Structures are given as C-alpha cells and as structure tokens.
Amino acid sequence: MNLFTEIHALVLxxxxxxxxxxxxxxxxxxxxVTVEPPRDPAHGDMATNAAMVLAKPAGQKPRDIAVDLAARLLGSERIETAEVAGPGFLNLRLAPxxxxxxxxxxxxxxxxFGRSDMGAGKRVNVEYVSANPTGPLHVGHTRGAVFGDALASLLDFVGYDVTREYYINDGGAQVDVLARSVYLRYLEAHGQAVAFEDGTYPGDYLIAxxxxxxxxxGDAYVDQPEAVxxxxIRTFATEAMMDLIRADLKALGVEMDVFFSEKSLYGTGRIEEALKALEDKGLIYEGVLEPPKGKTPEDWEPREQTLFRSTEHGxxxxxxxxxxxxxxxxxAPDIAYHYDKVERGFDMLIDVFGADHGGYVKRMKAAVSALTDGRVPLDIKLTQLVKLFKNGEPFKMSKRAGTFVTLRDVVDQVGPDVTRFVMLTRKNDAPLDFDFDKVLEQSKDNPVFYVQYANARVNSVLRKAREAGIEVEDATLAGADLSILTHEAETAVAKKLAEWPRMVEIAGRTNEPHRVAFYLYDLASELHALWNRGNDDPSLRFLQEGDPATSQAKIALARAVTVVISAGLGILGVTPAEEMR
Structure with a gap:
C-alpha cells in the first residue's frame, strides 16, 4: 500500500x-503531475502540482484548474480538505x-508492507567489496560492504532480481607480492630469520x-628459486586470503552470490572478445595520447598504444x-569483466567503489555504454573514508594487519548490527566519523540505540499486554477499532508509517539505502514522542487498564511501528532488538 501512489492515481x-x-x-x-508531501506539514498531508504543470498546455489559469480539481477530489471519501494555495498548488488533507x-x-x-514491484523483476548485478586478495578487509572495505549489501537488499525489496557479486582482483602484480610475502612466512616457519622489504606485506595474518x-x-620450496x-604459492595464498575475506564478510553478515576471478579472464580469449566487440563498433584504434596534465615534454614520451575511443561515450x-x-x-580486463556481466543478461549494473576510484567512473561507464549501445545502465557508487575514534582519539592501527584497522577490529568492538547501522547513517559519498564510544551510547544522539530502543519498548508493551490477558496477535490488532486513535501524536505516528512505501521506492530508485536509516530514526522519534506524552497524559498510554478494546487499538499503532522497523532493519542487515540490555 503506497498511499502517495494511490492518491496520485486518484488525482489522475x-x-x-x-x-x-x-x-x-x-x-x-x-x-x-506529482503528489508529494508539502514542504510545510502545516499545509496538509499531500500536495499536487497538477494545476501548475497543466496550465500552460491547457491554456488556462492554474488557480482555475486547481479549483475544478479540488471540487472533484472532495467527492472522494479519502479527501477531507482540498485547498488552493498560492498560484495554483493544491494542498490535501486526508480523512482519518x-x-x-x-x-x-x-x-x-x-x-x-512497503514491498513493491517497481523493479518488475529486472536483473541487477551489485558488485561490492572486491578488495585485493592480499589481506584482511579494512574499515574502508567495511563501509563498502555494508553499503553494497544494504543496497542489494533494498533493490530486492522493491522488486528487482538481485545478484551480489565480488570481483577477485587476482590477476595483477599485487598477487605476486602476496606470494613472496607468504614465502617469507614459510621460511620463517622453517626457523629462518627473514626481513620484509618495502612492497611486501608484513602483517601477522600471514604467519598462519x-x-x-x-x-x-614440507621443505620442498626452501631455498628454491622463485620460478619453482x-x-x-600465488594460488595457495590467494585461496587462503579469500577464505579469510569470506570469514570477515560472514562476521559482518554479508554473503555473496558470486565470486568472479579476474584471473579467469586471462588466456581464455575473453578479454580479446570484449575488445573485439568494441572494435566492431569502430571504437578501438592505434594512437598516441596527449601528455597527462602536469607533465612536461621532457619527462613524457609519446608512444603508440591501442586505445578505446571512450570520449564518444562521455x-x-x-x-x-x-x-x-x-x-x-x-x-582491459575490467572491460572484459563488465562485458561478461552484460552477456549474463543483467538489465542494470551497479559497482560500489572506494573513494580512491573516482577517476575510474567515467571510463567504466563509457565502456558499458559502448558495449551495450546505452541499453544497460551502470551506476557507480563511491564510498568515502571512515575516520575511527575511541576515547576521543583516533583509533590505532591493527597490529595483526600491520598497516590498517581491520573489519574484524570494528566488529569485535561493537558487533555487526551496530557496525552496519552506523555505516549507513551518512550518505555513501559523505565522510563518516565512527566513534566507538558514541555508537554504543544509550541516548537520542545515537541513532542505532534510538531505533532499537523504540522496537524494544513496543515489545515490552506486547509482553505486558499478554500478561494482562489481552490478545495482541497481528490479525486481532488489525481488526481493532482504530477510530479511537484521534490524538495528534497518534496520527503523527500513523502518517510517518504511511511514508514508508514511498520512501523505500525513492531509496530504491536512487540507490540510496541511507534513506532507510534516516527514516527509521524519524519513525522511532515519533514513537518515543508519543510514549513520552503518555507519561503526562494517561489516555495516551498503550495499555489502558480495564479497557482491552482501547488497549488493542493503541497497541495496534505501536505494533505497526515495529513491523516497519523490522522491515527497515532487515534491509540494512540489522537484527531488531527484542529488549535493551
């Protein structure tokens, strides 16, 4: 039930x-023609721009159209008032x-509740994390993992057929460096003293x-040349690192559908096939690029290379x-990888990259646009840096990793639920401060606690109601006399609940799962406000002693809040709290 969609249909x-x-x-x-919340809630529940956008093509004054439309809408039992404002906006108040x-x-x-068929079953590939298989995931990967996973769940919620994918970067020189680093640990395991030179990976995670x-x-590789x-060791080490990465992701509650190896593209003709597809479109040529910005002719040598005419695609x-x-x-292999996705029949591609990949966006979009003649859209989401704090000070690096704070460091400190929610309290392209003390703080300023506390409060009401012999099954509550709920604070909660289906579709349309976290905080705020007013006004309390019918109506409102909180937290990958400890 998307109330905004229904009223929009009524207007049409x-x-x-x-x-x-x-x-x-x-x-x-x-x-x-749109139907949206008014900028000022005091103006009504919804507003339509119909008169404004139709005036010119209709050759009429906006207010004249608005007056006629208002008269028609007032004939609906769902519309309580329809008021013309300004030059022709129409503000609507809905019936109780x-x-x-x-x-x-x-x-x-x-x-x-709130699920939709907006995606119409279209196949979407969401690629995220895709860290080099050279060590444990760090905190930057954590944000990308949470964002990508929540986005995948969000798209599933609004009707897409979603595939979660991890691209294993196992085809580059960094995997050779990993192999050499593991070889040093192998020699160390044989009792030899080793030194980690610059460019190797010194983290303790390679000891095991x-x-x-x-x-x-055994000792088969001891004192043997690298060619042996x-x-x-490169294959052995990569598999070991991927086992570690999978375990890290599982600790965060992330499970991939597909792990795609970059190495599988080499020597199989798949890179050549992808580039041939571009060549057939006249987009591959031999040429010399202009000097990079900032380079002088003295330190730059023009060389003929095989080039992709990406400027023709933006x-x-x-x-x-x-x-x-x-x-x-x-x-080249990145082009081939995306060509493979297209060949697998996906209707839309989404890549989640770290902030350091900003320069890669246009070229990758150009490649997909060229390969599909613009048929398959590619959306690239960049996740900005995370700054960690503890006791007001920057959080120190992990000894185990050697150079960075790991995903496990974060999850071990605060748990997966807190980690995931906090990572979504800012838009993906905004920097995020993660304070280990504040994210565990029990206050309104901590959105994780505030949302979970709302859920726990309602569950406590349900437990007390059952102890009092009041039936609180959802089917029973749905049949209660809800016309009892007339107070403005109760109506405010119901109105916020009505926004959920619309909001989740907007979040799915824009690929912005942080909107879900923001909405849950606002919904929790309305619940807490109603609860607190009940401290002063007993008639607003969810349990009305000696009046089970009224109690059921009020509990129905509270229970509906937890229904939406549960759905929203499910999208974020967070388990709803039954009680706070």
Missing amino acids: DELAVLQDEGKLPAGLDLSN GVWQDVLRAALERGDD VGEALKAQV WLAE DDVDRPVKKSDGSWTYF
Missing part, C-alpha cells in the same frame, strides 16, 4: 473526468480513515598461511587498453 482519474467534461482539453501530458487503513495494511502484510604452506609442502614456487579522454609492449592495461 479526476483530471481525466475534467477532460471528459470539457473543462480540460483532451490529450494533455500528465506525466509531470485513511491512516487507519495504513495501520491495518502494516499489520496484515507484516514485513512485506606460511605455517599452513609448510604443513602442505611463485605460481603455486569520457574526458580516450583510454589505453593495451600497452606499447603488448601487455594489457588494468582497464
């Missing part, structure tokens, strides 16, 4: 009647029964990998796909 129906009556000309384009219907819908549909390698191959062991400059020595650039 009444505009059609006005056309039939000759008060509006036929054939008007109604696609720009509408809010009662919202509560019943929430109770009857449960966690499915070196010991595992020793257990598997590099390929085998990029700033054309991009090399093959170096002058014949080897692939980093961009």
Whole structure:
C-alpha cells in the first residue's frame, strides 16, 4: 500500500473526468503531475502540482484548474480538505480513515508492507567489496560492504532480481607480492630469520598461511628459486586470503552470490572478445595520447598504444587498453569483466567503489555504454573514508594487519548490527566519523540505540499486554477499532508509517539505502514522542487498564511501528532488538 501512489492515481482519474467534461482539453501530458508531501506539514498531508504543470498546455489559469480539481477530489471519501494555495498548488488533507487503513495494511502484510514491484523483476548485478586478495578487509572495505549489501537488499525489496557479486582482483602484480610475502612466512616457519622489504606485506595474518604452506609442502620450496614456487604459492595464498575475506564478510553478515576471478579472464580469449566487440563498433584504434596534465615534454614520451575511443561515450579522454609492449592495461580486463556481466543478461549494473576510484567512473561507464549501445545502465557508487575514534582519539592501527584497522577490529568492538547501522547513517559519498564510544551510547544522539530502543519498548508493551490477558496477535490488532486513535501524536505516528512505501521506492530508485536509516530514526522519534506524552497524559498510554478494546487499538499503532522497523532493519542487515540490555 503506497498511499502517495494511490492518491496520485486518484488525482489522475479526476483530471481525466475534467477532460471528459470539457473543462480540460483532451490529450494533455500528465506525466509531470506529482503528489508529494508539502514542504510545510502545516499545509496538509499531500500536495499536487497538477494545476501548475497543466496550465500552460491547457491554456488556462492554474488557480482555475486547481479549483475544478479540488471540487472533484472532495467527492472522494479519502479527501477531507482540498485547498488552493498560492498560484495554483493544491494542498490535501486526508480523512482519518485513511491512516487507519495504513495501520491495518502494516499489520496484515507484516514485513512485506512497503514491498513493491517497481523493479518488475529486472536483473541487477551489485558488485561490492572486491578488495585485493592480499589481506584482511579494512574499515574502508567495511563501509563498502555494508553499503553494497544494504543496497542489494533494498533493490530486492522493491522488486528487482538481485545478484551480489565480488570481483577477485587476482590477476595483477599485487598477487605476486602476496606470494613472496607468504614465502617469507614459510621460511620463517622453517626457523629462518627473514626481513620484509618495502612492497611486501608484513602483517601477522600471514604467519598462519606460511605455517599452513609448510604443513602442505614440507621443505620442498626452501631455498628454491622463485620460478619453482611463485605460481603455486600465488594460488595457495590467494585461496587462503579469500577464505579469510569470506570469514570477515560472514562476521559482518554479508554473503555473496558470486565470486568472479579476474584471473579467469586471462588466456581464455575473453578479454580479446570484449575488445573485439568494441572494435566492431569502430571504437578501438592505434594512437598516441596527449601528455597527462602536469607533465612536461621532457619527462613524457609519446608512444603508440591501442586505445578505446571512450570520449564518444562521455569520457574526458580516450583510454589505453593495451600497452606499447603488448601487455594489457588494468582497464582491459575490467572491460572484459563488465562485458561478461552484460552477456549474463543483467538489465542494470551497479559497482560500489572506494573513494580512491573516482577517476575510474567515467571510463567504466563509457565502456558499458559502448558495449551495450546505452541499453544497460551502470551506476557507480563511491564510498568515502571512515575516520575511527575511541576515547576521543583516533583509533590505532591493527597490529595483526600491520598497516590498517581491520573489519574484524570494528566488529569485535561493537558487533555487526551496530557496525552496519552506523555505516549507513551518512550518505555513501559523505565522510563518516565512527566513534566507538558514541555508537554504543544509550541516548537520542545515537541513532542505532534510538531505533532499537523504540522496537524494544513496543515489545515490552506486547509482553505486558499478554500478561494482562489481552490478545495482541497481528490479525486481532488489525481488526481493532482504530477510530479511537484521534490524538495528534497518534496520527503523527500513523502518517510517518504511511511514508514508508514511498520512501523505500525513492531509496530504491536512487540507490540510496541511507534513506532507510534516516527514516527509521524519524519513525522511532515519533514513537518515543508519543510514549513520552503518555507519561503526562494517561489516555495516551498503550495499555489502558480495564479497557482491552482501547488497549488493542493503541497497541495496534505501536505494533505497526515495529513491523516497519523490522522491515527497515532487515534491509540494512540489522537484527531488531527484542529488549535493551
């Protein structure tokens, strides 16, 4: 039940009647007619711009159209008032029964309240995390993992067929560095003293990998040249790191549907196939690029390379796909990987990158646009940095990782639920401060606590009601006399609940799961405000002693709040709290 969609449909129906009556000309384009919350809630529950956008094509004054439309809308039992404002905006107030219907819908549909078929079953690939398999995930990966996972759940909630995917960057030189680092730990496991040179990975997490390698191959690689062991150790180390990464993700509540290996693109003709698809479109050529900005002719040597004509698809400059020595650039396998996604039949692609990949956005979008002739959209979301604090000071680096704070450091400190919620309390492209003390604080300033406390409060009411012999099953509550709920504080909660289906569709349309976290905080605020008013006004308390019918109506309102909180937290990947400890 999307109340805004329903009232929008009502407005369109009444505009059609006005056309039939000759008060509006036929054939008007109604696609720009909207029904939205008014900027000032004091003006009403909803507002429509119909008169404003139709005035010019209809050749009429906006206020004249608004007056006629208001008269038609007042004939609906769902519209209590329709007032023309300013040059022709129409402000609507809905009848009390509408809010009662919202509560019943929430109770009857449960966690499915707010679900929609907006996505129409279209197949979406959400690629996120995709960290180099050279060590444990760090806090930056944590934000990308949470964002990507919540986005995938959000898109599923609004009707898309979603695939969660991790791209394993196991085809580059960094995997050779990993292999050499593991070899040092392997020698160490054999009692040799080793030194980690610049460019190797000194973290303690590789100690266990070196010991595992020793257990598997004994001393077969000791004092052997690199040519003997590099390929085998590279495979062994990559698999060990991916096991570690999978475990890290599981600790955060993230499970991927697909792990795609970059290495699988090499030597299989798949890179060549993707570039051939671009070449057939006249987009691959041999050429020399202009010097990079900031370079002088003395320190830059022009060389002919194989280039992708990415400027024809919105990029700033054309991009090399093959170096002058014949080897692939980093961009080439990325093109092939996205070509593979397209060939798998996805209707939309979403990549979640760290902030340091900002320069990659235009070229990647250009590649997908070229490969699909613009048919398959690619949305790239960048997640900004996370700054960690504890006791007012920057959180120190992990000894285990050697150079950074790991995902496990964060989850071990505050748990997966708090980690996930806090990571979504800012838009993905805004920096985030993560204070270990504040995220565990029991106050209104901590959105994690505030939302969970609202859920726990309602659960305490349900427990007390059952102890008092009051039936509080959802079906029973949906059948209660909800017309009892007339106080403005109660109506405010119902109105906020009515916003949920609309908000979640907007979040899904814009790929912005943080909107869910923001909404849950606002919903919790309305619940807490009603609860606190009940401290002064006993008639607003959810349990009315000796009056089970009134209690059921008030509990129905509270229970509807937890239905939506449960659905929203489900999208964020957070478990609702039954009680606070």
